[in-house]
Amino acid sequence: EPEVTQTPSHQVTQMGQEVILRCVPISNHLYFYWYRQILGQKVEFLVSFYNNEISEKSEIFDDQFSVERPDGSNFTLKIRSTKLEDSAMYFCASSARMGITDTQYFGPGTRLTVL
Amino acid sequence: DQQVKQNSPSLSVQEGRISILNCDYTNSMFDYFLWYKKYPAEGPTFLISISSIKDKNEDGRFTVFLNKSAKHLSLHIVPSQPGDSAVYFCAARGGGSYIPTFGRGTSLIVHP
Structure with a gap:
């Protein structure tokens, strides 16, 4: 079964x-997303991306953040x-379409620790 | 600003019994609701969903109930199995956005 991978x-x-x-x-998915979850908190949306453009972003996604699709994968x-x-x-996620009933598939996540 | 609330951080259930996970929301623009399951070291996995035009959706052992007037939904797992032990996230969409708003999750432990 296809899955989202993260490194x-x-x-x-x-x-x-x-x-x-x-x-x-x-x-074969066309829509891509980033979410984050601070320990003990809820999963929060950061940004969505389609057709090489940001389609939606939250207030968390400020100038310190950027997204890119550098190649086809x-x-x-x-x-x-x-x-x-x-x-x-x-967490990264992807979906085939972006509709009210469309499912986003999540990757396993990257734990980022800033010291 | 918690638009989606899961007030029980944890729930412990005996194998074979019913697990009931609750979720409340405040935004009346939400019209599609989802439950995700998350195991440790994995991302959330879609489990079941319900549209606001329905009050019940069933998929095998999992049933989601929606009470729009109370802005409340619940996930029932019958019978519960040890493999169901995971964190369950309630999420909601609507108001012109396809991006789900998540609750904080409820950790379910099913004891053998």
Whole structure:
């Protein structure tokens, strides 16, 4: 069964450093998403991406964040200058369509620890 | 601002019994509701959903009930199995956005 994959599974970085989290969505999916979950909190939407453009973003997704689809398979989230509060589990997701009933498939997540 | 609330952080149930997980929402624009299951070291997996035009949706051992007037939904698992032990997230969509708003999750433990 096709699945979303994410690398690395755990990333440790120093405050102020740049990190890039990588995702390989399901191959025939067209819509891509990043979410995060701070420990003990709810899963929060960051950004959605379609046709090489951001289609929706939350207030969390500020200028420190960017997304890119550098080739036909990868989808990346870059955090330019990490802060302690960026420590969280980051989930990538993809869907074939974006409709009210369409299912998003999530990857296993990358645990980001900012020291 | 918790638009989707899961007030029970954990639930413990005996194998074979019914598990009932509850979820409340505040945004009346929500019109589609989902439940996700999450095992440790994995991402959330879609489990079951319900549209606001229905009050019940059933899929095998899993049934979701929606009470729109109370802005409340529940997930029933019958019979519960040890493999159902996971964190269950309630999520809701609507108001012109296809992006789900998640609750904080309820950790279900099913004892053999």
